[in-house]
Amino acid sequence: MNYDELLDFVLDLAVRFQKSGAETYRVEETITRLLSAYGVQADASVIPNCITVSCTTPDGRTLATLRRVRDCGTLLDGIERYSALSRRLCAQKPNLDDAKSMLRETTASIKHYNEWITFLGYFLVAFGFAFFFKGTFLDAVIAGVCGIATGICLKFMGSLHANPFFSTLVSGFILAFTAHSFGHMGLCDNADAASIGTLMILVPGFLFTNSIRDIIYGDTMSGVNRLVQVLIISAALVVGTSAAVNFSSLIFGSMEGSAHLVTYSLPIQCIAGMIGTLGFCFWFNIHGSGILLCLLGSVLSWLVYSLFSYAGIIDYGCYFLAAAFVALYAEIMARVRKYPATSYLLASLVPLIPGSGVYYSMSAVASGNVSQFWEKGISTAAIAGSIAIAILLVSSTFRMWGVYKNRRFKKKLGK
Secondary structure, three states: OOHHHHHHHHHHHHHHHHHHHOOHHHHHHHHHHHHHHOOEEEEEEEEEEEEEEEEOOOOEEEEEEEEOOOOOOOHHHHHHHHHHHHHHHHHHHOHHHHHHHHHHHHHHHOOOHHHHHHHHHHHHHHHHHHOOOOHHHHHHHHHHHHHHHHHHHHHHHHOOOOOOOHHHHHHHHHHHHHHHHHHHHHHHHHHHHHHHHHHHOOOHHHHHHHHHHHHHHHHHHHHHHHHHHHHHHHHHHHHHHHHHHHHHHHHOOOOOOOOOOOOOOOHHHHHHHHHHHHHHHHHOOOOOOEEEEEEHHHHHHHHHHHHHHHHOOOOHHHHHHHHHHHHHHHHHHHHHHHOOOOHHHHHHHHOOOOOHHHHHHHHHHHHHHHHHHHHHHHHHHHHHHHHHHHHHHHHHHHHHHHHHHHHHHHHHOOO
């Protein structure tokens, strides 16, 4: 066995796995389990843009390597396929040539939606969540237009390899300027509702939740790295959207009073959240029956939140319990379909992302209202923290149960 070549192969798989959006612990476990299957004891350390591995071969040599990871995204079909491949490799232990061939075939089999479907996803995210956050039908249509404009901007910035701060700043400016321009022209009832719906495309809700989860898991470096990214993206959103609002007011003058926000019935809220979640499914490259399960999860998450809210439980508790239910649902579906829980978890959590809190925190900064900024900002952070802790508790319980079952299985084999 050429252990240098084996280490390079495992790193190639790990890099592709992380680029698809896999969690820190999942990438680390994939590395150590694969190398262990081939008789190599290893330690792996993963942060969002770097993978470091050190290992000891059966002949006593110590190997260490580092791989830089660039252009990470969210490709959930890739997470599912690479996870399935790693399980096959651990079970079959093929020679390296066959393993490399299996990796190439897996990479080629990953499904990608074409650009039209991707832009439809941007439209649906903004359209659905404009309704979800109490906008009118006209607000939702305008939000969908803003979503497409934001998607075009993100794609253009990506083609120029723009850094996340600049890309988010420009995209935030485009979405807010477009929404408020329509509002000034009387073509939008609530520019804020249209902006919030579109902002769901850019808000770093998942990134913040994952950063808190990494820190609590003990992956401190990865968690702090993600948290810094959240702060950078949030700062870019504040600068971009506030500049757009002020610029639109400079061009069109002060905006007339907006129509009152609309409070929809629970079924309408669930349908709106499901439409927005469908857009995320297209954006995240979820395919097949997984889409239906994700849509079901999103509806259940909001139903659970609403149920506890009607029961009089405080808002943070409602988010905690709803996120715990979603995490439980995702873990069960993952075991039923033999896929990672990430796909079902991310999509089902979409209605719980505090998009309005992020928007009004940014509005407070733009208007210079420091007290409102702290109030909204701390409330939004607390909601995200509640969601992260709920996910952590459920996923940790399932992981410990898995370790317990493996130990019992090994003891039986020993007997």
